[in-house]
Amino acid sequence: MAERRTDKSDVKTPASDNSRIRRIVAAILVVVFALGYIAVIVFYRTGFDQTFSPPTPPKGGVAVVFAPTKVDPDARSTSGDVLMFLSPELLDSSGKSKVPLRLELFPALTKNSLDYAAGQIPSPVAVTIPTPGIVQQYPIDTYQVGFSARTTANPVLGRGTEVPTQTSVFFQVPGWNLAEVQVTQDSASEVTTTAVISRSGSTKTVAALMLVLMVALAVIAVLVVQSTATGRMRLELNVASWITAMLFALLPIRGFLPGDPPIGSWIDILVFFWVEATIMVCVALAAIGLLMRAREKRRSSKV
Structure with a gap:
């Protein structure tokens, strides 16, 4: 009988299968990080292409623009500048206000009443308005913006004369988006202007990547401990030290989250605390394994 000859190139070995799996996993990781990087760049640039153009005030009235400069989720407030633009009917030949004006802004945490003297060009005024929201819902937390603006001329004479008013919001704060803007003309x-502030897509993407990395560290620690328990990997002191180091590496990773979410956010309850607990258990199991191995060595040395 003729002997069968097997081509060595057709023989699949466990080593070749493992190498192929590693290449596939590496390729997937590269693609995921590349997509994440592109998403962060694209989302970060969103909104920065918007340019400010002065609005056209109504006839005989003013146009008020609120331009936020800072969103403080911990204080549940938004700070910014109030800009006022006058119609030609309210300006003199030099481009200054003919009459004194008063802008009433409600609610405001700083100034509710902004006065603009006659004979001057209205300058920006810094104000802070409350924006209620729940920062513990990071990074999907949202904050409600709502304020009413009312303008009068010659306010020293009683209530003054009503001035036609229109409002708008120019929003360009890094890391935040403004949506659902609604303007209601009460009179x-x-x-009255309302809107919703939420974190930008870049912040959400980076936060998601950080959370995935935390989970990946916990999974790796579990796989290492499992391999040592089944005998596929020898438990050495450096392996236990590496698992312990991961326990302390999670804290700076948690601090890398953009926006500095407070401790106790839902991401901590959902991911961070459980990852920490998982790695703590792995550290304990590794320590127990080292103690048991040292005990076995002492017993074998006595025999």
Whole structure:
């Protein structure tokens, strides 16, 4: 009988299978990180292409623009500048206000009443308005913006004369987005503006990547401990030290989250605390394994 000859190139060995799996996993990781990087860049640039153009005030009235400069989720407030633009009917030949004006802004944590003297060009005024929200819902936390603006002329004479008013919001704060802007004209001189502030896509993407890395560290620690328990890997002191180091590496990773979410956020309850607990258990199992191995060595040395 003729002997069968097997081509060595057709023989699959466990080593070749493992090498192929490693290459596939590495390729997937590269693709995921590349997509994450592109997403962060694209989301970060979103909104920065917006340019400010002065609004056109209504006839005989003013246009008020609120331009936020900072969102403080811990204080549940938003700070920014209030800009006022006057119609030609309210300006003199030199481009200054003919009459004194008063802008009432409600609610505001700083100034509720902004006065603009006659004979001057209205300058930006810094204000802070409350924006209620729950920062513990990071990174999907949202904050409600709502304020009413009312303008009067010659306010020293009683309530003054009502001035037609329109409002808008120019939002360009890094790491945040503004959406669902609604402007309601309550009267000719009073306008209510509402909107929703949320974290930008870049912040959400980076936070998601950090959470995935935390989970990956916990999974790796579990696989290492499992391999040592089944005998596929020898438990050495450096392996236990590496698992212990991961326990302390999680804290700076948690601090890398953009926006500095407070301790106790839902991401901590959902991911961080459980990852820490998992690695703590792995450290304990590794320590027990080292103690048992040292005990076995002492017994064998006595025999």
